Amino acid sequence: MGKNKLGLAAAAGLTASLALGSAYSEPVEDKLVIDGREMTTWTEAPADHPFDELISGWHYRTDETRALEADSFENPGMLYVERGEEIWNAVDGAAGKSCASCHQDASETMAGVGASYPKWNEAAGKPYNLELQINECRVEQMQAEPYKFDAPEQVALATFIKHQSLGEPVEIDLAEGDMQKWWERGKDRYYLRTGQLNMACATCHEDYNGRYIRADHLSQGNVNGFPTYRLNTGGMVSLHNRFRGCIRDTRAEFPAAFSDDLMALEVYVTWRGQGLSVETPAVRQ
């Protein structure tokens, strides 16, 4: 039985709570301080933004989960930061290089870098996120195999690099190349209703933000904490994994990781959270 019935029950659950409008509750007022540094987790939105205020998903979580992210020792995501650091320093590929061979000490060379991705890549003619950039470095510079989507090494390395921007405000450059076009395409995708449940990103994270989908408190869907440690899986979840999971849950066909559709969505969704601090590795349910 299991699977089919579970699916129906899940679908019923989603529809029911949306149809009922379910309960609203304010995100928790609290300050996120990590190793003495205060993160920007709640800030005024720019004039052209659909929200008045930008709120990190951290504020939608329970006391215990918020505390877990705030402690850089207790945060299990830090295990993956440490693993990423090992990979950063490990020689791989025919060129006999590691990431560190070119980029030396990541705490200096990568500070702030993760906060500015995705970035326009002229040669590729599309925006690159950290994962695509890492793969390009591996192929071109290290003569190593590119990582497959969500390979543990890819997730750990992306987590490590993004963590070097902890506390830095997310800020992407839409003036470069065709970024604006990709932003528009991502915006269309964000508001596009898909799947048997006929839901868009905006349904949960804009229209019903602050309400409950079954027992989950719906956040604004900001991506400043990705890759994120999930209590549910006991591991890191990459942004494109989350995108695909969300779209799958609307019972729609979901695009491939790093496809143009999802890269456009990454550009747009990252823009929506500009000004919030990078929290990688955030801790979420």
Added chain:
Amino acid sequence: MKLTRRQALAISAGAALAVVAGRAGSAHAAVDDTEKAIQDFTGGKSPETGRIRLTAPEIAENGNTVPISVDVESPMTAEDYVASVLILADGNPNPDVATLHFTPMSGSATATTRMRLAKTQNVIAVAKMSDGSVFMDKKEVKVTIGGCGG
């Protein structure tokens, strides 16, 4: 976090759905196993209340990672200390969670870990003192069903 009535309803609706879905199918209420585990640990003694405090969230954000702490009042000297604490969950497929062993060098009989709960159930902590006396505390932890494949 305080729950509004509607949130509480949403949670129970989620739980009901989980039952319909057979999602908790493998998680038999292992109440008998739990009772047996306590008896085995205490050597047949019935635990008293007091001296041990179990801290757990009233509602777990996700059942797969639930923080719990135990704290037992004791001087923790060579003559009088907490020997061990048994932790059980009476609604998991198997009630065993962990057995903590303390020594006078622990300084205080306190420990924190993170556990898995298959559904809403009681978490039980039983402390055995160096003189053989046993104490118990119990907390119900509600495990909710997430909206997004949670």
Added chain:
Amino acid sequence: MSNAKPRIKVPKTASKDEVITIKTLISHEMESGQRKDKDGNTIPRKIINRFTCTFNGQEVFSCDLDPAIAANPYFEFSAKVPESGTFTFEWVDDDGSVYSDKAEIEVS
């Protein structure tokens, strides 16, 4: 993660008979033996089943773990030591592997 890697947090110094807090975390999936793979076969249990903290060879705190301990096992506990020395931490895997780490403390 396949390669279990411990993290420990121990104060570098303490006064004699001070009760200090120790925190430990190790990367490990804690495969419970309860899950099934896509083909419906049970995924074999593989957990860390024992954790021990000793100080200069004497046990401070230990734990027998069951599959209900969450992935990436975390332990926070206390210690009271009479002299300077070395804490040794050991995690024993179902497959027999032992992962270990050490920390020095100066007691004045």
